[in-house]
Amino acid sequence: MNFPLSMTYWSHFVSVAMFALGLLGFLLRKNTIVVLMCIELMLNAVNLLLIETSMRTNTPEGIILVVFVVTVAAAEVAVGLGIVLNLYRMKGTVNLDHFKSLQG
């Protein structure tokens, strides 16, 4: 590997690093809102990989897939934050450790 690595390498590196960071936050953070943000990070890592492949191989299908992912991500965030609002109204906190109603 000569040093100025190509844009493909950097894209893959950024994508993997962002996905791992998102997974780390998703597993470790206790604030529900930050957990939702980490899900966004993971979705964006996948988007970067899709766009890189799509532009490198000149196939527009990848961009269409990204548009779908963005739409679903927006809907997911809206529903997730609505649920968080309700949970805060009922429990007075957004700490994930306090949400144990479904635990057996």
Add this chain to the structure above:
Amino acid sequence: MRETLFMVFSLFTIAAASGVVLSRNPVYSAFSLILSFFGLSGLYLLWGSTFMAMIQILIYTGAIVVLFVFVVMLLNLQTVRENSPNLLFLVGAAAAVWLFSLMILRVLTRAIPNKAVEIPTDQLRAISKLLFTRYLWPFEVLSLFLLVMIVAIFAITRTQEIPQGGEKK
């Protein structure tokens, strides 16, 4: 030149993304998320996808992060107390690190052509043509999905029927 800029934007994006995970205050997390999305938008721009760069800023920064900031402000949160490292915490961290090392090994050992690729100009015409011909049905299903989501959010966040105080302590 393009590679150098790409490297700068990549490091910027990763730094901002780690800011999302590491900062204690959720408002700082949201602003780090904005910075990370701007970095990603720069990466898309360098790949020649001006359409997705614009969509990234318009939808993610303009709609999604604003929603996050709005909810954080609305809830008037104190900082949530994070756990001290226990066994479950360590297992989660180990899983993330393991997955990261697996993926990065795969990336580094793959035979990716390490040369400057021809950056195509944005294929906006091709995208829209495909979206309204071959992918018309997924597109329509997606709009129906959005409608269902709007109704669901209204149903979820209605205030009348939610008992104050919730479950008994």
